[in-house]
Amino acid sequence: MLNLAQSARAAASELAYADPQSKNAALDEIAKVLDQRRDFVLQENCKDLELASSHNIGAAMLERLELNPARIDAMINGLHQVSSLADPVGEISDLSYRPSGIQVGKMRVPLGVIGIIYESRPNVTVDAAALCLKSGNASILRGGKEALHSNQAIYQCIQSGLQQSGLVDTAVQVVNTTEREAVSAMLKMHELIDIIIPRGGKGLIERISNESLIPVIKHLDGVCHVYIDEYADQRNAIDIAVNAKTRRYGVCNAMETLLVAEPVVSQVMPELIAAFQHRGVELRGCQGCIQFDASAFKAASEEDWYTEYLAPVLSIKIVDGIDQAIDHINQYGSQHTDAIVSEDYSRCRSFMRRVDSSSVMVNVSTAFADGFEYGLGAEIGISTDKLHARGPVGLEGLTSQKYVVFGDGQIRD
Secondary structure (H helix, E strand, O other): OHHHHHHHHHHHHHHOOOOHHHHHHHHHHHHHHHHHOHHHHHHHHHHHHHHHHHOOOOHHHHHHHOOOHHHHHHHHHHHHHHHHOOOOOOOEEEEEEOOOOOEEEEEEEEOOEEEEEEOOOOHHHHHHHHHHHHOOOEEEEEOOHHHHHHHHHHHHHHHHHHHHHOOOOOOEEEOOOOOHHHHHHHOOOOOOOOEEEEEOOHHHHHHHHHHOOOOEOOOOOOOEEEEEOOOOOHHHHHHHHHHHHHOOOOOOOOEEEEEEEHHHHHHHHHHHHHHHHHOOOEEEEOHHHHHHOOOOOEEOOOHHHHOOOOOOEEEEEEEOOHHHHHHHHHHHOOOOEEEEEOOOHHHHHHHHHHOOOOEEEEOOOHHHOOOOOOOOOOOOOEEOOOOOOOEEOOOHHHEEEEEEEEOOOOOOO
16 A cells, blocks of 8 residues: 555656646547457456345445446546546636735645545546546545456556556556555555545445544535425426436435425325335335325334435425425435425525535436536545535546745835
């Protein structure tokens, strides 16, 4: 780990001054190699899936672990999209003249060396490598043991692309051991690594946050809500709620709690129940839901309102109106992503101001809380911290700013 970190630090010094054309060429070469070797990557992924199945890993984990042609295509498209984005490094903004005659502004600069620790999803290897590379940062990537074959196969593609482009090939390094001690060592290397980004379950993120001597960009969980207001377009409300929950279960932007305003329960609840039951979603409801249809709901416990299921399970609560919905979200939510469905502009504005989450949405599925959908290219993760980045973390979130000052000979009295 020490050798990896030292190599990354040396690479970061080169990357900080690499021109955009060189970084873009490297990303395009990686995409080309990944396309050429997709069969090999899928074969290695099958090894991981077989091992995971033999260890009785849950369906949600298997879903996140699996690669298929469409996901390979998405990885390749992500590389091309990051390549096409404007390079933030060196950008100067907020220039202004001071009374002294000096001109003060801010220049965007890389963070340096970024350590990323993640579980399950092998596509994170490509997303993280691409964003770190384009933002001028060296990266050390440590995936979970369940995705070892997949990650190493993808890493071979990354290394080949870097070498063919002529960019320093230690700019991206993937740890080839699954020993926990490697992570512990990584978290103590504050002189060589500038930022740690964990992606995975709550247990992993809590452990890293507690152990790390290095600043951490993170979110612990995604307890996302959709609130159907009494002034909602009911067709939109049903479609949004169903999509927010059932598009993919094992992702952090999936809705885990649905809040329904009491005045529209009789109009929307029957179709919602039917749609979720048709898709095999287990419903856990408040006492009002039980009274509405006892056969459709299990009683929700206090713990359910705090739970990120990452599975076909959904909590539903009937609320008096927007005030109670906002209070519920701010009490039980995880400050990830929350949405309102309403045609009342003032209510939507109130919801956006009062809900303290990294993404607040109006009349749209929480499934759109994603760096790709936000136009960031791929994302390296979603942060619910308030410093240094919040929400989906893309290129700009992987940079910092320094002040730059221009003058023409001024001296200070």
